[in-house]
Amino acid sequence: MRRSPRFFSRRLTARERLVYGAATFWFLTVSAALVWPLYTPFARVRPFVLGVPFALAFLAGVLIASFAAGVALYRWESRRGFLDRDVSD
Amino acid sequence: MPAWVVAFGVTLGYLLVSLVVGLLSGRRASSGPEGYIAGDRSLGFVLMYFIMGASIFSAFSFLGGPGWAYSRGAAAFYILSYATVGLIPWYAYGPRVARLGRRFGYVTQAELFAHRFDSRWLSAALAIISLVAFVPYLVLQMQGAGYVFNVVTEGRVPHWLGAAIAYGVVLTYVLASGVMGVGWTNTFQGVFMMVLAWGLGLYLPYRLYGGVGPMFQELAAAVPEMLAPPGLDGAGDRWSWGGYSSAIAVSAIGFSLWPHYFMKIYTASSERVLKKTIIFYPTFQVFLIPIIFIGFSGILRYRDVVPADAILPTILMSMQLPPFVVGLFCAGALAASMSTGDALLHAAGSIMVRDFVCVLSPRALSDGEQTRLIRVLVLVISAFAYYFAVVSELSLVALLLLAYGFLVQIAPVLVATFYWPRATPQGVLSGLAVGCSVVILFYYVPVLQWQQVQPGIFGLVANLITLVAVSLLTEPMDEAHVEQFVVS
Numbered sequence: 343m344r345r346s347p348r349f350f351s352r353r354l355t356a357r358e359r360l361v362y363g364a365a366t367f368w369f370l371t372v373s374a375a376l377v378w379p380l381y382t383p384f385a386r387v388r389p390f391v392l393g394v395p396f397a398l399a400f401l402a403g404v405l406i407a408s409f410a411a412g413v414a415l416y417r418w419e420s421r422r423g424f425l426d427r428d429v430s431d
Numbered sequence: 432m433p434a435w436v437v438a439f440g441v442t443l444g445y446l447l448v449s450l451v452v453g454l455l456s457g458r459r460a461s462s463g464p465e466g467y468i469a470g471d472r473s474l475g476f477v478l479m480y481f482i483m484g485a486s487i488f489s490a491f492s493f494l495g496g497p498g499w500a501y502s503r504g505a506a507a508f509y510i511l512s513y514a515t516v517g518l519i520p521w522y523a524y525g526p527r528v529a530r531l532g533r534r535f536g537y538v539t540q541a542e543l544f545a546h547r548f549d550s551r552w553l554s555a556a557l558a559i560i561s562l563v564a565f566v567p568y569l570v571l572q573m574q575g576a577g578y579v580f581n582v583v584t585e586g587r588v589p590h591w592l593g594a595a596i597a598y599g600v601v602l603t604y605v606l607a608s609g610v611m612g613v614g615w616t617n618t619f620q621g622v623f624m625m626v627l628a629w630g631l632g633l634y635l636p637y638r639l640y641g642g643v644g645p646m647f648q649e650l651a652a653a654v655p656e657m658l659a660p661p662g663l664d665g666a667g668d669r670w671s672w673g674g675y676s677s678a679i680a681v682s683a684i685g686f687s688l689w690p691h692y693f694m695k696i697y698t699a700s701s702e703r704v705l706k707k708t709i710i711f712y713p714t715f716q717v718f719l720i721p722i723i724f725i726g727f728s729g730i731l732r733y734r735d736v737v738p739a740d741a742i743l744p745t746i747l748m749s750m751q752l753p754p755f756v757v758g759l760f761c762a763g764a765l766a767a768s769m770s771t772g773d774a775l776l777h778a779a780g781s782i783m784v785r786d787f788v789c790v791l792s793p794r795a796l797s798d799g800e801q802t803r804l805i806r807v808l809v810l811v812i813s814a815f816a817y818y819f820a821v822v823s824e825l826s827l828v829a830l831l832l833l834a835y836g837f838l839v840q841i842a843p844v845l846v847a848t849f850y851w852p853r854a855t856p857q858g859v860l861s862g863l864a865v866g867c868s869v870v871i872l873f874y875y876v877p878v879l880q881w882q883q884v885q886p887g888i889f890g891l892v893a894n895l896i897t898l899v900a901v902s903l904l905t906e907p908m909d910e911a912h913v914e915q916f917v918v919s
Contacts, residue, residue: 377676385660393644
Protein backbone atom coordinates (compact mmCIF):
# COMPACT_ATOMS: atom_id res chain seq x y z
CA MET A 343 0.00 0.00 0.00
CA ARG A 344 1.17 3.53 -0.78
CA ARG A 345 1.99 5.22 2.50
CA SER A 346 3.51 8.56 1.55
CA PRO A 347 1.43 11.70 1.05
CA ARG A 348 0.76 12.80 -2.55
CA PHE A 349 -0.44 16.28 -3.47
CA PHE A 350 -0.52 16.14 -7.29
CA SER A 351 -2.05 13.38 -9.40
CA ARG A 352 0.24 11.13 -11.45
CA ARG A 353 -2.10 11.72 -14.40
CA LEU A 354 -0.89 15.32 -14.74
CA THR A 355 1.88 16.11 -17.22
CA ALA A 356 5.16 17.63 -16.06
CA ARG A 357 4.08 21.03 -17.38
CA GLU A 358 0.73 20.83 -15.61
CA ARG A 359 2.44 19.91 -12.37
CA LEU A 360 4.73 22.89 -12.84
CA VAL A 361 1.76 25.24 -13.21
CA TYR A 362 -0.06 23.79 -10.18
CA GLY A 363 3.18 23.80 -8.20
CA ALA A 364 3.78 27.45 -9.09
CA ALA A 365 0.18 28.33 -8.15
CA THR A 366 0.56 26.53 -4.81
CA PHE A 367 3.84 28.35 -4.13
CA TRP A 368 2.23 31.68 -5.06
CA PHE A 369 -0.75 31.26 -2.73
CA LEU A 370 1.46 30.06 0.13
CA THR A 371 3.67 33.14 -0.37
CA VAL A 372 0.61 35.40 -0.44
CA SER A 373 -0.61 33.82 2.80
CA ALA A 374 2.81 34.23 4.43
CA ALA A 375 2.93 37.88 3.32
CA LEU A 376 -0.05 38.63 5.57
CA VAL A 377 1.65 37.61 8.82
CA TRP A 378 4.90 37.96 10.74
CA PRO A 379 7.71 38.07 9.61
CA LEU A 380 7.03 38.82 5.92
CA TYR A 381 4.37 41.44 6.65
CA THR A 382 6.45 43.45 9.15
CA PRO A 383 8.42 45.54 6.57
CA PHE A 384 5.08 46.63 5.08
CA ALA A 385 3.30 47.21 8.40
CA ARG A 386 3.86 50.97 8.48
CA VAL A 387 1.74 54.08 8.14
CA ARG A 388 3.69 56.00 5.48
CA PRO A 389 3.75 56.47 2.58
CA PHE A 390 0.04 56.84 2.09
CA VAL A 391 -1.30 55.13 -1.04
CA LEU A 392 -4.50 56.57 -2.50
CA GLY A 393 -5.10 58.20 0.87
CA VAL A 394 -4.82 55.06 3.02
CA PRO A 395 -1.91 53.91 5.24
CA PHE A 396 0.69 51.78 3.50
CA ALA A 397 -0.09 48.72 5.67
CA LEU A 398 -3.73 48.72 4.56
CA ALA A 399 -2.88 49.51 0.93
CA PHE A 400 -0.47 46.55 0.96
CA LEU A 401 -3.24 44.22 2.14
CA ALA A 402 -5.58 45.56 -0.54
CA GLY A 403 -2.78 44.94 -3.07
CA VAL A 404 -2.38 41.36 -1.84
CA LEU A 405 -6.12 40.84 -2.20
CA ILE A 406 -6.03 42.14 -5.78
CA ALA A 407 -2.93 40.09 -6.63
CA SER A 408 -4.53 36.98 -5.18
CA PHE A 409 -7.66 37.58 -7.24
CA ALA A 410 -5.61 38.19 -10.42
CA ALA A 411 -3.59 34.99 -9.94
CA GLY A 412 -6.81 33.06 -9.35
CA VAL A 413 -8.35 34.42 -12.54
CA ALA A 414 -5.19 33.50 -14.48
CA LEU A 415 -5.25 29.94 -13.12
CA TYR A 416 -8.96 29.60 -13.85
CA ARG A 417 -8.53 30.82 -17.43
CA TRP A 418 -5.59 28.46 -17.98
CA GLU A 419 -7.66 25.51 -16.74
CA SER A 420 -10.64 26.64 -18.80
CA ARG A 421 -8.58 26.86 -22.01
CA ARG A 422 -7.29 23.32 -21.49
CA GLY A 423 -10.78 21.99 -20.80
CA PHE A 424 -9.80 21.05 -17.23
CA LEU A 425 -12.93 22.50 -15.70
CA ASP A 426 -15.04 19.97 -17.53
CA ARG A 427 -13.12 16.84 -16.54
CA ASP A 428 -11.63 15.18 -13.48
CA VAL A 429 -8.49 17.24 -12.86
CA SER A 430 -8.88 18.67 -9.38
CA ASP A 431 -5.83 16.83 -8.11
CA MET B 432 -44.84 61.14 11.60
CA PRO B 433 -42.09 60.50 14.22
CA ALA B 434 -38.67 59.71 12.74
CA TRP B 435 -38.41 56.35 14.49
CA VAL B 436 -41.67 55.19 12.89
CA VAL B 437 -40.25 55.86 9.39
CA ALA B 438 -36.99 54.05 10.21
CA PHE B 439 -38.89 51.16 11.79
CA GLY B 440 -41.15 50.98 8.72
CA VAL B 441 -38.14 50.73 6.38
CA THR B 442 -36.69 47.92 8.52
CA LEU B 443 -39.98 46.03 8.54
CA GLY B 444 -40.24 46.52 4.77
CA TYR B 445 -36.84 44.90 4.36
CA LEU B 446 -37.97 41.96 6.53
CA LEU B 447 -41.09 41.53 4.41
CA VAL B 448 -39.07 41.43 1.17
CA SER B 449 -36.68 38.88 2.73
CA LEU B 450 -39.62 36.72 3.75
CA VAL B 451 -41.24 36.79 0.31
CA VAL B 452 -37.94 36.04 -1.47
CA GLY B 453 -37.20 33.20 0.96
CA LEU B 454 -40.60 31.59 0.62
CA LEU B 455 -40.81 31.84 -3.16
CA SER B 456 -37.33 30.41 -3.72
CA GLY B 457 -37.96 26.99 -2.20
CA ARG B 458 -40.53 25.94 -4.77
CA ARG B 459 -38.07 24.49 -7.26
CA ALA B 460 -36.16 22.10 -4.94
CA SER B 461 -37.24 18.52 -4.22
CA SER B 462 -38.70 17.69 -0.80
CA GLY B 463 -36.07 15.14 0.39
CA PRO B 464 -32.83 15.85 2.32
CA GLU B 465 -30.84 16.30 -0.92
CA GLY B 466 -33.21 19.06 -2.05
CA TYR B 467 -33.57 20.64 1.41
CA ILE B 468 -29.86 20.52 2.33
CA ALA B 469 -27.98 20.56 -1.00
CA GLY B 470 -30.53 22.22 -3.33
CA ASP B 471 -30.44 19.12 -5.56
CA ARG B 472 -26.78 20.06 -6.32
CA SER B 473 -28.02 22.59 -8.84
CA LEU B 474 -26.81 26.02 -7.65
CA GLY B 475 -25.24 28.31 -10.24
CA PHE B 476 -22.51 30.93 -9.86
CA VAL B 477 -24.63 33.88 -8.68
CA LEU B 478 -26.32 31.95 -5.87
CA MET B 479 -23.07 30.28 -4.80
CA TYR B 480 -21.24 33.63 -4.79
CA PHE B 481 -23.81 35.33 -2.59
CA ILE B 482 -24.33 32.38 -0.26
CA MET B 483 -20.59 32.27 0.43
CA GLY B 484 -20.18 36.04 0.60
CA ALA B 485 -23.22 36.94 2.66
CA SER B 486 -22.80 34.02 5.06
CA ILE B 487 -19.45 35.37 6.23
CA PHE B 488 -20.65 38.97 6.23
CA SER B 489 -22.18 38.60 9.66
CA ALA B 490 -23.34 40.90 12.43
CA PHE B 491 -19.74 40.65 13.64
CA SER B 492 -18.46 42.11 10.36
CA PHE B 493 -21.06 44.87 10.24
CA LEU B 494 -20.94 45.96 13.89
CA GLY B 495 -17.81 44.22 15.23
CA GLY B 496 -15.55 45.19 12.29
CA PRO B 497 -16.00 48.93 12.85
CA GLY B 498 -15.80 48.25 16.60
CA TRP B 499 -12.38 46.63 16.22
CA ALA B 500 -11.06 49.45 14.01
CA TYR B 501 -12.42 52.04 16.47
CA SER B 502 -11.01 50.47 19.63
CA ARG B 503 -7.98 48.49 18.39
CA GLY B 504 -6.96 50.33 15.20
CA ALA B 505 -4.89 48.31 12.73
CA ALA B 506 -5.65 45.09 14.63
CA ALA B 507 -8.85 45.11 12.55
CA PHE B 508 -6.75 44.45 9.44
CA TYR B 509 -6.61 40.82 10.52
CA ILE B 510 -10.24 40.40 9.40
CA LEU B 511 -9.36 41.50 5.87
CA SER B 512 -6.22 39.34 5.86
CA TYR B 513 -7.74 35.99 6.72
CA ALA B 514 -10.72 36.53 4.46
CA THR B 515 -8.36 37.15 1.51
CA VAL B 516 -6.87 33.67 1.60
CA GLY B 517 -9.43 31.70 3.60
CA LEU B 518 -11.28 30.11 0.71
CA ILE B 519 -8.28 29.31 -1.52
CA PRO B 520 -7.83 25.73 -0.19
CA TRP B 521 -11.20 24.91 -1.75
CA TYR B 522 -9.63 25.31 -5.18
CA ALA B 523 -7.46 22.28 -4.43
CA TYR B 524 -9.93 19.92 -2.76
CA GLY B 525 -13.38 21.44 -3.41
CA PRO B 526 -14.07 19.71 -6.75
CA ARG B 527 -13.01 16.34 -5.29
CA VAL B 528 -15.41 16.88 -2.38
CA ALA B 529 -18.21 17.80 -4.81
CA ARG B 530 -17.59 14.71 -6.97
CA LEU B 531 -17.49 12.36 -3.98
CA GLY B 532 -20.68 14.01 -2.74
CA ARG B 533 -22.45 13.24 -6.00
CA ARG B 534 -21.11 9.71 -6.08
CA PHE B 535 -21.92 8.72 -2.50
CA GLY B 536 -24.79 11.13 -1.74
CA TYR B 537 -23.07 13.22 0.95
CA VAL B 538 -24.69 16.45 2.02
CA THR B 539 -22.58 17.24 5.11
CA GLN B 540 -18.89 17.52 5.92
CA ALA B 541 -18.82 14.66 8.44
CA GLU B 542 -20.43 12.20 6.01
CA LEU B 543 -17.36 12.45 3.80
CA PHE B 544 -14.84 12.04 6.63
CA ALA B 545 -16.83 9.29 8.36
CA HIS B 546 -17.01 7.30 5.12
CA ARG B 547 -13.31 7.77 4.35
CA PHE B 548 -12.35 6.54 7.83
CA ASP B 549 -15.26 4.13 8.18
CA SER B 550 -16.09 5.53 11.61
CA ARG B 551 -19.50 6.61 12.87
CA TRP B 552 -17.83 7.95 16.03
CA LEU B 553 -15.88 10.38 13.89
CA SER B 554 -19.20 11.55 12.44
CA ALA B 555 -20.72 12.03 15.89
CA ALA B 556 -17.60 13.84 17.17
CA LEU B 557 -17.63 16.25 14.20
CA ALA B 558 -21.37 16.88 14.71
CA ILE B 559 -20.71 17.88 18.33
CA ILE B 560 -17.78 20.12 17.34
CA SER B 561 -19.99 21.76 14.70
CA LEU B 562 -22.79 22.42 17.15
CA VAL B 563 -20.40 23.82 19.76
CA ALA B 564 -19.00 26.16 17.09
CA PHE B 565 -22.40 27.16 15.70
CA VAL B 566 -24.37 28.04 18.82
CA PRO B 567 -22.26 30.95 20.12
CA TYR B 568 -21.98 32.30 16.58
CA LEU B 569 -25.74 32.07 16.16
CA VAL B 570 -26.36 33.72 19.52
CA LEU B 571 -24.20 36.68 18.49
CA GLN B 572 -26.29 37.08 15.31
CA MET B 573 -29.51 37.08 17.33
CA GLN B 574 -28.12 39.60 19.80
CA GLY B 575 -27.12 41.80 16.85
CA ALA B 576 -30.66 41.64 15.44
CA GLY B 577 -32.20 42.52 18.82
CA TYR B 578 -29.78 45.41 19.17
CA VAL B 579 -30.69 46.80 15.74
CA PHE B 580 -34.42 46.86 16.51
CA ASN B 581 -33.73 48.50 19.85
CA VAL B 582 -31.69 51.25 18.18
CA VAL B 583 -34.11 51.90 15.31
CA THR B 584 -37.11 52.29 17.62
CA GLU B 585 -35.16 54.38 20.13
CA GLY B 586 -35.58 51.73 22.82
CA ARG B 587 -39.29 51.03 22.27
CA VAL B 588 -38.75 47.48 20.98
CA PRO B 589 -36.75 45.51 23.58
CA HIS B 590 -33.87 43.28 22.51
CA TRP B 591 -35.82 40.07 23.10
CA LEU B 592 -38.67 41.15 20.85
CA GLY B 593 -36.36 42.42 18.10
CA ALA B 594 -34.45 39.13 18.00
CA ALA B 595 -37.75 37.24 17.98
CA ILE B 596 -39.12 39.27 15.03
CA ALA B 597 -35.98 38.90 12.89
CA TYR B 598 -35.47 35.23 13.62
CA GLY B 599 -39.18 34.49 13.26
CA VAL B 600 -38.75 35.55 9.63
CA VAL B 601 -35.52 33.54 9.28
CA LEU B 602 -37.13 30.42 10.73
CA THR B 603 -40.12 30.74 8.41
CA TYR B 604 -38.08 30.71 5.21
CA VAL B 605 -35.46 28.21 6.43
CA LEU B 606 -38.17 25.75 7.47
CA ALA B 607 -40.15 26.25 4.27
CA SER B 608 -37.40 26.51 1.65
CA GLY B 609 -34.16 25.02 3.04
CA VAL B 610 -30.95 25.95 1.28
CA MET B 611 -32.78 27.57 -1.65
CA GLY B 612 -34.40 30.03 0.76
CA VAL B 613 -31.00 30.72 2.32
CA GLY B 614 -29.45 31.21 -1.15
CA TRP B 615 -31.94 33.66 -2.62
CA THR B 616 -32.36 35.74 0.54
CA ASN B 617 -28.56 35.89 0.82
CA THR B 618 -28.40 37.22 -2.74
CA PHE B 619 -30.86 39.97 -1.89
CA GLN B 620 -29.18 40.68 1.45
CA GLY B 621 -25.68 40.55 -0.07
CA VAL B 622 -26.42 43.22 -2.68
CA PHE B 623 -28.04 45.34 0.00
CA MET B 624 -25.01 45.06 2.32
CA MET B 625 -22.51 45.84 -0.45
CA VAL B 626 -24.27 49.08 -1.36
CA LEU B 627 -24.64 50.09 2.26
CA ALA B 628 -21.04 49.24 3.26
CA TRP B 629 -19.53 51.33 0.47
CA GLY B 630 -22.06 54.12 0.96
CA LEU B 631 -21.35 54.49 4.67
CA GLY B 632 -17.63 53.72 4.40
CA LEU B 633 -17.08 56.62 2.01
CA TYR B 634 -19.75 58.99 3.32
CA LEU B 635 -18.78 59.01 7.01
CA PRO B 636 -15.08 59.92 6.46
CA TYR B 637 -16.21 62.60 3.98
CA ARG B 638 -18.76 64.06 6.39
CA LEU B 639 -16.48 63.95 9.45
CA TYR B 640 -13.05 64.72 7.92
CA GLY B 641 -13.56 65.81 4.31
CA GLY B 642 -12.59 62.43 2.82
CA VAL B 643 -10.76 59.15 3.42
CA GLY B 644 -7.31 60.68 2.78
CA PRO B 645 -7.76 63.61 5.19
CA MET B 646 -9.14 61.22 7.81
CA PHE B 647 -6.04 59.03 7.76
CA GLN B 648 -3.73 62.07 7.67
CA GLU B 649 -5.38 63.41 10.80
CA LEU B 650 -5.25 60.01 12.50
CA ALA B 651 -1.57 59.58 11.59
CA ALA B 652 -0.77 62.89 13.26
CA ALA B 653 -2.87 62.29 16.39
CA VAL B 654 -2.77 58.52 17.03
CA PRO B 655 -0.13 56.91 14.77
CA GLU B 656 -0.06 53.76 16.95
CA MET B 657 -3.64 53.01 15.83
CA LEU B 658 -2.67 52.82 12.15
CA ALA B 659 0.37 50.56 12.32
CA PRO B 660 -0.17 46.77 12.57
CA PRO B 661 -0.48 44.80 14.73
CA GLY B 662 -2.53 47.54 16.40
CA LEU B 663 -3.78 47.31 19.98
CA ASP B 664 -4.99 44.40 22.07
CA GLY B 665 -8.27 44.29 24.02
CA ALA B 666 -6.70 46.13 26.97
CA GLY B 667 -5.42 48.99 24.80
CA ASP B 668 -1.76 47.90 24.87
CA ARG B 669 0.29 47.08 21.80
CA TRP B 670 -0.84 43.70 20.39
CA SER B 671 1.93 41.16 19.86
CA TRP B 672 2.84 39.89 16.39
CA GLY B 673 2.28 36.38 17.75
CA GLY B 674 -1.32 37.21 18.67
CA TYR B 675 -2.01 39.05 15.40
CA SER B 676 -0.41 36.44 13.12
CA SER B 677 -1.89 33.43 14.89
CA ALA B 678 -5.34 35.04 14.84
CA ILE B 679 -5.02 35.26 11.04
CA ALA B 680 -3.65 31.69 10.80
CA VAL B 681 -6.39 30.15 12.95
CA SER B 682 -9.13 32.10 11.19
CA ALA B 683 -7.77 31.38 7.69
CA ILE B 684 -7.44 27.65 8.37
CA GLY B 685 -10.82 27.47 10.06
CA PHE B 686 -12.56 29.63 7.45
CA SER B 687 -12.91 26.99 4.75
CA LEU B 688 -13.67 24.30 7.32
CA TRP B 689 -16.78 25.87 8.86
CA PRO B 690 -19.24 23.01 8.33
CA HIS B 691 -21.99 25.33 7.04
CA TYR B 692 -19.65 26.64 4.31
CA PHE B 693 -18.17 23.24 3.56
CA MET B 694 -21.66 21.85 2.92
CA LYS B 695 -22.16 24.43 0.20
CA ILE B 696 -19.55 22.64 -1.92
CA TYR B 697 -22.18 19.94 -2.47
CA THR B 698 -24.70 22.48 -3.75
CA ALA B 699 -22.58 23.59 -6.76
CA SER B 700 -23.97 22.49 -10.11
CA SER B 701 -20.50 21.93 -11.63
CA GLU B 702 -16.75 22.17 -11.02
CA ARG B 703 -16.70 25.32 -13.15
CA VAL B 704 -19.27 27.02 -10.90
CA LEU B 705 -17.40 26.00 -7.76
CA LYS B 706 -14.02 27.25 -8.97
CA LYS B 707 -15.46 30.49 -10.33
CA THR B 708 -17.06 31.14 -6.92
CA ILE B 709 -13.71 30.61 -5.19
CA ILE B 710 -11.88 32.87 -7.63
CA PHE B 711 -14.40 35.71 -7.32
CA TYR B 712 -14.73 35.40 -3.56
CA PRO B 713 -12.07 38.11 -2.83
CA THR B 714 -14.26 40.61 -4.69
CA PHE B 715 -16.82 40.19 -1.88
CA GLN B 716 -14.11 40.69 0.75
CA VAL B 717 -13.25 44.11 -0.66
CA PHE B 718 -16.33 45.28 1.24
CA LEU B 719 -14.48 44.83 4.49
CA ILE B 720 -12.35 47.87 3.56
CA PRO B 721 -15.16 50.46 3.86
CA ILE B 722 -16.33 48.64 7.00
CA ILE B 723 -12.89 49.34 8.51
CA PHE B 724 -13.08 52.99 7.35
CA ILE B 725 -16.30 53.38 9.37
CA GLY B 726 -14.54 52.38 12.59
CA PHE B 727 -11.54 54.65 11.95
CA SER B 728 -13.86 57.59 11.29
CA GLY B 729 -15.09 57.46 14.88
CA ILE B 730 -11.71 57.49 16.67
CA LEU B 731 -11.16 61.24 16.90
CA ARG B 732 -14.74 62.48 16.67
CA TYR B 733 -16.49 60.07 19.06
CA ARG B 734 -14.27 59.29 22.01
CA ASP B 735 -15.02 56.68 24.69
CA VAL B 736 -17.96 54.95 23.03
CA VAL B 737 -18.72 51.80 25.04
CA PRO B 738 -19.13 49.11 23.87
CA ALA B 739 -16.92 49.75 20.84
CA ASP B 740 -19.29 47.71 18.65
CA ALA B 741 -21.84 50.51 19.08
CA ILE B 742 -19.66 53.00 17.19
CA LEU B 743 -21.54 52.79 13.88
CA PRO B 744 -25.04 53.27 15.38
CA THR B 745 -23.63 55.99 17.65
CA ILE B 746 -22.24 57.93 14.68
CA LEU B 747 -25.41 57.53 12.65
CA MET B 748 -27.78 58.52 15.43
CA SER B 749 -25.71 61.63 16.19
CA MET B 750 -25.68 62.91 12.61
CA GLN B 751 -29.34 63.83 12.28
CA LEU B 752 -29.64 61.74 9.13
CA PRO B 753 -33.03 61.36 7.43
CA PRO B 754 -35.00 58.56 9.16
CA PHE B 755 -35.24 56.70 5.86
CA VAL B 756 -31.42 56.43 5.76
CA VAL B 757 -31.28 55.29 9.39
CA GLY B 758 -33.86 52.64 8.52
CA LEU B 759 -31.72 51.49 5.60
CA PHE B 760 -28.68 51.16 7.86
CA CYS B 761 -30.66 49.10 10.35
CA ALA B 762 -31.94 46.89 7.55
CA GLY B 763 -28.33 46.40 6.37
CA ALA B 764 -27.20 45.36 9.84
CA LEU B 765 -30.19 43.00 10.04
CA ALA B 766 -29.25 41.59 6.63
CA ALA B 767 -25.74 40.87 7.94
CA SER B 768 -27.14 39.10 10.99
CA MET B 769 -29.82 37.13 9.16
CA SER B 770 -27.71 36.06 6.19
CA THR B 771 -25.30 34.34 8.57
CA GLY B 772 -27.92 33.13 11.04
CA ASP B 773 -30.05 31.42 8.40
CA ALA B 774 -27.08 29.44 7.02
CA LEU B 775 -26.07 28.44 10.57
CA LEU B 776 -29.56 27.31 11.54
CA HIS B 777 -30.04 25.35 8.34
CA ALA B 778 -26.65 23.67 8.71
CA ALA B 779 -27.02 22.94 12.43
CA GLY B 780 -30.31 21.07 11.96
CA SER B 781 -28.99 19.19 8.93
CA ILE B 782 -25.74 18.17 10.62
CA MET B 783 -27.36 16.97 13.84
CA VAL B 784 -29.75 14.74 11.89
CA ARG B 785 -27.37 13.40 9.23
CA ASP B 786 -24.18 13.15 11.29
CA PHE B 787 -25.48 12.37 14.76
CA VAL B 788 -29.01 10.95 14.80
CA CYS B 789 -28.76 8.95 11.56
CA VAL B 790 -25.40 7.34 12.38
CA LEU B 791 -26.32 6.43 15.96
CA SER B 792 -29.94 5.47 15.32
CA PRO B 793 -30.59 1.71 15.43
CA ARG B 794 -32.84 1.95 12.33
CA ALA B 795 -32.47 3.85 9.06
CA LEU B 796 -34.60 7.00 8.78
CA SER B 797 -36.54 7.60 5.58
CA ASP B 798 -35.96 10.77 3.53
CA GLY B 799 -39.25 12.20 4.77
CA GLU B 800 -38.43 11.46 8.41
CA GLN B 801 -35.01 13.08 8.04
CA THR B 802 -36.40 16.28 6.52
CA ARG B 803 -39.07 16.51 9.23
CA LEU B 804 -36.51 15.91 11.97
CA ILE B 805 -34.18 18.56 10.50
CA ARG B 806 -37.03 21.07 10.69
CA VAL B 807 -37.76 20.11 14.30
CA LEU B 808 -34.08 20.48 15.23
CA VAL B 809 -33.84 23.83 13.46
CA LEU B 810 -36.63 24.98 15.80
CA VAL B 811 -35.01 23.45 18.90
CA ILE B 812 -31.55 24.88 18.15
CA SER B 813 -32.97 28.33 17.43
CA ALA B 814 -34.92 28.25 20.72
CA PHE B 815 -31.74 27.21 22.54
CA ALA B 816 -29.71 30.01 20.92
CA TYR B 817 -32.52 32.50 21.57
CA TYR B 818 -32.41 31.65 25.28
CA PHE B 819 -28.68 32.45 25.38
CA ALA B 820 -29.22 35.58 23.27
CA VAL B 821 -31.81 37.23 25.50
CA VAL B 822 -31.69 35.54 28.92
CA SER B 823 -28.30 34.06 29.74
CA GLU B 824 -25.49 36.19 31.16
CA LEU B 825 -22.81 33.81 29.86
CA SER B 826 -19.96 35.44 27.92
CA LEU B 827 -20.34 34.03 24.45
CA VAL B 828 -17.54 35.93 22.80
CA ALA B 829 -15.18 33.87 24.92
CA LEU B 830 -16.99 30.71 23.91
CA LEU B 831 -16.75 31.71 20.25
CA LEU B 832 -12.96 31.96 20.47
CA LEU B 833 -12.86 28.50 22.02
CA ALA B 834 -15.12 27.18 19.27
CA TYR B 835 -12.75 28.48 16.59
CA GLY B 836 -9.92 26.59 18.27
CA PHE B 837 -11.98 23.38 17.99
CA LEU B 838 -12.89 24.05 14.39
CA VAL B 839 -9.26 24.26 13.31
CA GLN B 840 -8.78 20.71 14.58
CA ILE B 841 -10.74 19.47 11.55
CA ALA B 842 -7.90 20.56 9.23
CA PRO B 843 -5.68 17.48 9.85
CA VAL B 844 -8.70 15.22 9.22
CA LEU B 845 -9.21 16.87 5.86
CA VAL B 846 -5.55 16.63 4.86
CA ALA B 847 -5.42 12.98 5.92
CA THR B 848 -8.63 12.24 3.99
CA PHE B 849 -7.25 13.32 0.62
CA TYR B 850 -3.49 13.31 0.85
CA TRP B 851 -2.28 10.62 3.29
CA PRO B 852 -3.42 7.05 2.56
CA ARG B 853 -1.76 5.66 5.68
CA ALA B 854 -4.00 7.67 8.05
CA THR B 855 -6.29 5.47 10.15
CA PRO B 856 -9.58 6.05 12.03
CA GLN B 857 -7.77 5.63 15.35
CA GLY B 858 -5.24 8.24 14.24
CA VAL B 859 -7.75 10.93 13.26
CA LEU B 860 -10.02 10.32 16.27
CA SER B 861 -7.17 10.45 18.79
CA GLY B 862 -5.73 13.48 16.98
CA LEU B 863 -9.07 15.27 17.30
CA ALA B 864 -9.38 14.35 20.98
CA VAL B 865 -5.85 15.48 21.84
CA GLY B 866 -6.13 18.65 19.72
CA CYS B 867 -9.40 19.73 21.37
CA SER B 868 -8.04 18.89 24.84
CA VAL B 869 -4.94 21.03 24.24
CA VAL B 870 -7.15 23.91 23.05
CA ILE B 871 -9.18 23.73 26.29
CA LEU B 872 -6.00 23.51 28.39
CA PHE B 873 -4.31 26.51 26.72
CA TYR B 874 -7.54 28.46 26.78
CA TYR B 875 -8.10 28.08 30.51
CA VAL B 876 -4.40 28.41 31.41
CA PRO B 877 -3.47 31.51 29.38
CA VAL B 878 0.02 31.65 30.86
CA LEU B 879 0.85 28.75 28.53
CA GLN B 880 0.08 30.91 25.47
CA TRP B 881 3.57 31.88 24.42
CA GLN B 882 3.60 35.27 22.62
CA GLN B 883 -0.24 35.37 22.84
CA VAL B 884 -0.42 32.67 20.14
CA GLN B 885 -3.99 31.35 19.80
CA PRO B 886 -4.76 28.04 21.59
CA GLY B 887 -5.97 26.56 18.27
CA ILE B 888 -2.40 26.61 16.91
CA PHE B 889 -1.03 24.60 19.86
CA GLY B 890 -3.94 22.18 19.50
CA LEU B 891 -3.23 21.83 15.79
CA VAL B 892 0.40 20.86 16.39
CA ALA B 893 -0.56 18.30 19.05
CA ASN B 894 -3.32 16.97 16.79
CA LEU B 895 -0.95 16.47 13.84
CA ILE B 896 1.70 14.70 15.92
CA THR B 897 -0.90 12.40 17.48
CA LEU B 898 -2.58 11.65 14.15
CA VAL B 899 0.69 10.62 12.51
CA ALA B 900 2.00 8.63 15.50
CA VAL B 901 -1.23 6.71 16.18
CA SER B 902 -1.82 6.04 12.47
CA LEU B 903 1.64 4.53 12.09
CA LEU B 904 1.06 2.36 15.15
CA THR B 905 -2.30 0.99 13.97
CA GLU B 906 -3.43 -1.26 11.11
CA PRO B 907 -3.68 0.48 7.70
CA MET B 908 -7.13 0.70 6.14
CA ASP B 909 -8.24 -1.36 3.14
CA GLU B 910 -6.33 -0.04 0.11
CA ALA B 911 -9.21 -0.27 -2.37
CA HIS B 912 -11.46 1.73 -0.02
CA VAL B 913 -8.84 4.43 0.61
CA GLU B 914 -8.01 4.81 -3.10
CA GLN B 915 -11.53 6.13 -3.71
CA PHE B 916 -10.66 9.25 -1.71
CA VAL B 917 -6.94 10.02 -1.89
CA VAL B 918 -5.14 11.78 -4.71
CA SER B 919 -3.81 9.07 -7.00
